[in-house]
Amino acid sequence: MRRLSTQDQNFKQVFADLLAFATVNDPELLSTVDQIISDVRQYGDAHVLKLTQQFDRHPAHQFSELELSQAELKAAFEGLNTEVRQALELAAKRIRSFHEAQKQTGWTYVDDLGNTLGQKVTPLDRVGIYVPGGLASYPSSVLMNALPAHVAGVTEIIMVVPAPNGELNPLVLAAAYLAGVHRVFTIGGAQAVAALAYGTETVPSVDKITGPGNRFVAAAKRAVFGQCGIDMIAGPSEILVYAEGDNDPKWIAMDLLSQAEHDTVAQAIFITPDEDFLNAVAEAIEAHLTVLPKAEIAKTSIQNRGALVLVKDRTEAIDLINQVAPEHLQLCVDDAQAMSEQIRHAGAIFMGRYTPEAIGDYCAGPNHVLPTSGTARFSSPLGVYDFQKRSSLIMCSQEGVKPLAQAADILALEENLEAHARSARYRYQV
């Protein structure tokens, strides 16, 4: 595994290169996706069915076979064994409860002139959540996308999940049942995104699409942005762990590998000022790799994108962390809360030795859909606020409007907008 030290002569450049991850901008991909979107807009259900048969080898003969009933979702939930059902219920309960705390409400106030100003908060009417099928079919993602929408008060939650060869993970359906998803279509790819954005005879058009997907899904989401909202374009998963020794190196090593096992381009970075501890973690990683079923994926990830970074002190570490703006940050130190106050950019901060990132993926409560590739510099975890929006409220009184209308009149004339000026003038020259 790559070892770096901030004392290396070329450290800055090497570290910057390590973080660089170009998102796919393949013109051929974009044109394929544009064609799919345009065909779905034109031919609706028929084209979505055709592509689903073609790409997913789905055995359906008509579009109606691509919708699941609530009874099927319920049956999947009731078919779970007790241990799994209870774990899923605990996760749902905790996710719901954390997200309740995020819910925003409107406000108004009366200014010194007697005018009322405020902000109204309303939920989106209808949203679509994209759940990947096949290998990366995660029931936890169903909960993490659907529950915030539910808490926000979204009227209708439509889920799409591809079913390769017509096969589905029952736990994904059980999670949809538990999270109160209203309709489920077993479609995926750019065709599912297009159907959700523009609607077809059967699939209703939604106001926003959230959830992860492959590069076709990501490209399609970017292309329909504006027609509906989207959450974000997610990159590969990342973790950054900071420790100062006084930790079990096996724990830290496994925490790093829990991201590395996701994807060959996932990124695990360990930062410490303690060289002996750095060596111990490196050894523990090697040892763990001999027992993990996904060792090959993890190894590639670690080799290509991972790093063990030796720093002089905590101050240097904090600067690096703020430069990375990591999706997941573990601060495995005694005074993690104090240290977290100096972190300006991170998707989620896991504090102390008893808070492994993995519990955040499932059941800690906060969302596991987080900004990747440094986008925590300007964006937030998926949340209830993604399913709510605001309207400004303005109500002037007959007297209170006068000074405002007069100022608007003056400024509108400076901008050469005569109708604006006159519209304002009517209200103070009464």
Add this chain to the structure above:
Amino acid sequence: MRRLSTQDQNFKQVFADLLAFATVNDPELLSTVDQIISDVRQYGDAHVLKLTQQFDRHPAHQFSELELSQAELKAAFEGLNTEVRQALELAAKRIRSFHEAQKQTGWTYVDDLGNTLGQKVTPLDRVGIYVPGGLASYPSSVLMNALPAHVAGVTEIIMVVPAPNGELNPLVLAAAYLAGVHRVFTIGGAQAVAALAYGTETVPSVDKITGPGNRFVAAAKRAVFGQCGIDMIAGPSEILVYAEGDNDPKWIAMDLLSQAEHDTVAQAIFITPDEDFLNAVAEAIEAHLTVLPKAEIAKTSIQNRGALVLVKDRTEAIDLINQVAPEHLQLCVDDAQAMSEQIRHAGAIFMGRYTPEAIGDYCAGPNHVLPTSGTARFSSPLGVYDFQKRSSLIMCSQEGVKPLAQAADILALEENLEAHARSARYRYQV
């Protein structure tokens, strides 16, 4: 001006067609913009200077001439006449005060297991605001973009504004001074967006770009999304006014024209259940058009995209309003606040007869950067929240983590993520 009635046989289709507005997706435009971005990334200042000389006919010989000093901004402010300065100060004071109310703060709580969960809120480090130059150079837009960033606590606000032939509107510079903008570059177009997103030798890279612009700017913002954040892709301005008679038709007509004068593709829609009043407003529009300097623009807008819509009753009107999701909504009725509660989608709601949309453009307090083209279904006015982001906080106690780690272990195994399971398991099998 087009007249519609919900009783018309083909009303639904005609009304839907009226609202349809395809955003430009011209492949030639996109490839021009991609080339500009790639050249700015490669050649930096030199290329931005070259394009600024070429497109804006700017007389600068070196890049340093494209940056304005704080002294120049201050001089512009001090050169204002008293009336204009006071109007601008009133606007800034009210915008700042409304946006203070939007500022979000973090929170934490301790769950029933003794684990601490929360949400940290931090400002963006550095943002770029795009201010159009030339004809549509609006000082009000400087205030509306810079003040929310300032209130959020953004460390550095970089403004770009093109100066065709080297000329600038002094009021734009005065507004930048008043709003606390840190640096101003007189550059514009896709080259300015590229410089802000990727940085050059002189222009620092920013975390988010906000503000309106022409189609090159819009296409460039979309292209750099992901490298940095963007606010939204704005479409033409719109207003929807609802009244039930008992209003001065001249006022309503001028309010409609205040949007129509912006742009030939701006949209002004009037809805009423009172046919006589509808006729009176139509006549007043014709009369006003004879006196407005921008009558030609307004006329084209009204003819091509405007409509006077007769409804049966208020219930029908509310359904239409929610379908339109207008950028600006005026409810010119006695019980506007009660009516507003039934509005699910609108950028800003102006209530009563003494609240013309024009005061919202300048000095009511709420932002004038609002979601257009029906995007109020899923997005919000520009606000302080656009310049803040959140990080999730999780800190488990040694005992409190146990039930969570156990559930994560079970669910991770269901998702075939062994390292996740083991990372969690270490914490409950202590």
